[in-house]
Amino acid sequence: MSNSVEPADVLIVGGGSAGAVLAARLSENPARRVVLLEAGPDYGPTRFPAALLDADRIADLDHDWGYASRGGRLSPEIAALRGKVIGGSSAVNVGAAHRARARDFARWAEQGLDDWTFADVLPYFRALENTPTGHDEYHGRSGPMPVRQLADSDLTPAHSAFVDAAVARGHNRIADFNGPEQHGVGAFAVNVVDGVRQNTALVYLTAEVRARPNLIVHGGVTVDRVLFRATKATGVVTADGTVHHADDVILSAGTYGSAAILLRSGIGPAGDLAALGIEPRGDLPVGQHLQDHPFFHTIYTLAPARTQTSPALGALLWTASSEAADGDLDLNIVAVHPNGAPFMPTGGIVALSTALVLPDAHGKLRLASRDPLTQPLIDHNYLGTDRDRRRMLEGVKLASDLARHPALTPSLAGLMIPHELPDDAAQLMQVIESNLAVYGHPTSTAPMGSADSPRAVVDSRGAVHGFAALRVVDASIIPYAPSSVTNLTTIMLAERVAHLVYTR
Template structure:
């Protein structure tokens, strides 16, 4: 074991949607030495490749962890795309800038996190964004993250046809999904400026921030596990055997990555760790409550003369299934041009994709062995309950009806993938279950909760229960997957914990 030369006050593992925010905020105190370790390349604020900056290119396999997961019963292998680069998945995602809903935070509060209500988090959502539109009550004008509401004039003809079709089918037109209401159809808000995807490394780890003498950023460093003295974290060991020492460690490796590091560190279900030769340190339900949004893409060819594909991200229908609880919106139908996305047919296309955004089913993240370079075993257990299957079926039927509506149908030249969307429920369910992919919003492998909660791994500030000097701050600590894309909510989490714990 070699020793690192730069002991830190706080060592942050992972420079993605949470880690880049934490590095920027915690290094605002010049007396706090902050070291950030990122497994992917660190491009700095000025050397990002075009493929990562171009918001109309979705996903980049050159900057991907390569995770393969079990999807569901008829989807045994689903690529679980995650960004492996400074900025994390915020550098490769579609740029959707939508918050979790107030109703989502009510559920956090009901599970004992009584200071995570929407009223508690709204100031942080406002503080992180700069946007010229929307109501002052909901929006920030001077934060680091540029958020822009797409105007109808910026959408493609197919996006506009999708919105018109949803309105014709009785859905309300929503002007701002980050405002007072979300139930209906409208254009996305995006963290895109002049076609450039604004990832957290670009907007938080600016040249000024990186010039701070108390902040060090290392790219290309894969972390194996956390080092301990007794029950206190003292640093981390990297995959090449280097020890980095610190007074405190924060894991921001993402829902899969942070869970794997915790498990290799002896933090997890004791019965699973011992057979792998890992000495259990804290018997906690790490990786036992994985949630993500099952996603069913239906890709259509665009009609001649309708082949405009920019912007990629366009419009959203956010609605409730017939089985949704009061106030819940459990279905998304998204209209996106999947430019550059892997596994998509070439040519002018639009995907009308359905997601079940409040699933009941939970999956798992486990280890196959203790090697830090081995893939974790990810089982999303998509549509793992009858109720989930019924609601997803309802959502796909809605998407199919939209495609047939006279407002949208003239833009479409036929279904490419899957080959058909059968009318009969049982056949359609089989098509759905065999064609699932990820929406890319995994959460809850190290959920926040009270010390007596059987689900909880960390407390309401991300501190791991029963251990000292170790926090987890990223989407893994979200207690239940929200009914929305997760990027802004993850940034908010990092902003809020940075403020509540470290701003002194």
């Protein structure tokens, strides 16, 4: 090991949707020395490649961790795309800018996180956002992250026809999913301006912020594990053996990355760690409650006169299955043009993709080895309960029904993927389970909760139970997968922890 020459007051591991926010906010105090370590390249505020700025290009394998995962019982291996670049997955995602719902936060509160209600988090959603539309009660005008509500005139013909079909089927029209009501169909809000995806590194780690003498950002640094003196974190060691000392360590390496670092550091299920020759420091359920939204794509070729595919992201039906709990919206049907996505065909296509966004099943993340360059073992356990399978089947049938509606059929030339959607429920379920994908919203590998909760790894401010000077602040601490895309909620988490812990 070699000693770092830059001891930090706060060392942040991971510069993605949470880490970039934390680096910007914590370095606002000129007396606090902040060091940010990012495993992917750091492009600064001006050198992002065109592929990462183009919001119509979904995913970028040049900036991906390459994670493979078990999807479910008939999907033994599926890609789990995660951004490996400053800005993290916010630099490669589709740019959906939707918050978790008030009902999602009520569920957190029911599990003992009683200061994470929607009333508690709304000020931070407003603080991160700048948007010209919507009601002042719900929206921010001067935050770092541009959020733009797509207008009807922005939508492609296929997007518009999808909305029309859903309205004709009796679904309410939603003008603003970040307002008071989400149950219905409408255009997405996006963190995209003039076709440019606004990732957290662009909007938080600006040239002005990077000029602060107390902020240092390093790209291309993979962290192995946290170092301790007794139960106090003292820094980290990287994959090449370099030691970075710090008074405080914050893991913001994402749901897969932060959990893997904790496990390599000896924090996790003691039996699993001992089997890998890792000395257990804290027997906590790291990786035991992984959740993500199972996703199933039906992809149609576009009719000759309806081939517009920009913007890629268009419209959403957010609704409840017949088995949804009262107040829950457990299904998303997304109309998107999957341009450039590595797992999609090219050409004039539209996907009507179904996600079960409040799954009962949870998966697991474990280490394959102690080597920090070896991928963790990710098992999403999608559709792992009968209720999950029934609700997903209902969602796919709903998407198929919309595709056959007279408002939408003129836009579609034919079903491309899968080859067919059988009418028989058992056969259709087999098609679904054999063709699952990730929605890209993994959470809950280090959930927040009280010290006596059997699920909890961190407290309500991200502090790891039983340890000093060590926090996790990213989507891994979300206690249950929210019924929404997760990017804005992850940014909000970072904003709120930065404010409550470091500015008071």
